[in-house]
Amino acid sequence: MNFHTVLLDGDGVLYCGTERIDGVKETLQTLMQRGITTVLLTNNAVKIPQHYATWLNNLYFDKQDVFQADHVVTPLDVVVPFFTQHADDDRPKKVMVWGGTGELEERIEQAGFSISDDPKEVGWVVVSELVLDKDRTEKKRDAAFNAVQMYRAAIVGTNSDIYDMHTDEEGKRYKAVTGSYVGWLRMGKANPPMFWLGKEAKGIYQVVFDRFNITPDDGVLGVGDRIETDIYGANNVGIQSVLLDSRCGVDHADDIGRYIVRAQDRAKFLGKPSEFAENRVAEMAKYRPKKVISNIREILG
Numbered sequence: 001m002n003f004h005t006v007l008l009d010g011d012g013v014l015y016c017g018t019e020r021i022d023g024v025k026e027t028l029q030t031l032m033q034r035g036i037t038t039v040l041l042t043n044n045a046v047k048i049p050q051h052y053a054t055w056l057n058n059l060y061f062d063k064q065d066v067f068q069a070d071h072v073v074t075p076l077d078v079v080v081p082f083f084t085q086h087a088d089d090d091r092p093k094k095v096m097v098w099g100g101t102g103e104l105e106e107r108i109e110q111a112g113f114s115i116s117d118d119p120k121e122v123g124w125v126v127v128s129e130l131v132l133d134k135d136r137t138e139k140k141r142d143a144a145f146n147a148v149q150m151y152r153a154a155i156v157g158t159n160s161d162i163y164d165m166h167t168d169e170e171g172k173r174y175k176a177v178t179g180s181y182v183g184w185l186r187m188g189k190a191n192p193p194m195f196w197l198g199k200e201a202k203g204i205y206q207v208v209f210d211r212f213n214i215t216p217d218d219g220v221l222g223v224g225d226r227i228e229t230d231i232y233g234a235n236n237v238g239i240q241s242v243l244l245d246s247r248c249g250v251d252h253a254d255d256i257g258r259y260i261v262r263a264q265d266r267a268k269f270l271g272k273p274s275e276f277a278e279n280r281v282a283e284m285a286k287y288r289p290k291k292v293i294s295n296i297r298e299i300l301g
């Protein structure tokens with residue numbers, strides 16, 4: 001395949017949970033030797049970019065200078081541009097954060113907004129990785145719900161994933177993640193505006209394009225294991241995409257024919273009518289990955 005920049009998803013592409021994936025080390029080395037701009041583009045805001053870089057270097061290279069932190073882009077990187085762009089919106093510049101890292105709050109403040117847990121005064125509720133909600137209390141949950149349903153705050157989700165697969169001593173099971181909580185917040189009379197910081201929207205790609213001074217026409221390839229975010233997102237900004245049907249990926253080649261139905265279900269759950277839901281179903285009906293591969297090495301050939 002012919003490309004100059006590659007946007008590699010994290011889980012299911014560069015690693016499988018905490019495990020290595022066959023072929024990734026050689027592929028990363030070859031990409032870098034060829035001078036291809038190699039970016040980890042993840043929809044997961046659990047770690048800050050520096051931690052992803054350190055973690056990848058430990059996992060594959062035993063030295064710290066291979067994968068650089070500025071080659072990691074996460075929804076956290078979209079926080080400042082997003083809120084700066086919405087600074088003049090007709091809603092309070094106060095934000096409630098449900099989940100996520102402290103880094104999220106810092107970046108919201110950098111954009112000139114302030115953090116508040118008072119549902120009556122916030123204009124925005126940001127929902128991020130609930131696994132990091134240290135004060136996982138009913139109080140916070142209800143505050144977020146009231147902010148949206150009683151006081152019409154807008155919702156900002158770091159990603160729309162409904163569940164992750166989780167395996168522990170009780171076996172394999174689903175674990176509800178950010179998208180589920182966004183869907184739950186929307187279940188009420190209010191029809192709040194909803195935004196995404198992850199690959200569901202164009203902003204995260206724009207961060208990559210700006211950082212590396214490129215355009216979608218400069219030979220950019222997106223590689224991912226989730227049709228509804230990785231493939232959808234790539235198509236949404238007009239770059240090539242490849243679905244990696246890896247042993248630990250979320251979606252598989254035989255899901256391609258079924259994903260429109262799933263996208264409709266998800267769009268309904270996440271809230272209709274909304275621009276997101278309507279656009280998403282329309283977009284997904286049109287687009288497919290350019291190619292399906294079963295090992296990441298295949299992007300080199």
Ligand SMILES: [Mg+2]
Nearest residue numbers: 009011012225
């Ligand atoms: Mg993934």
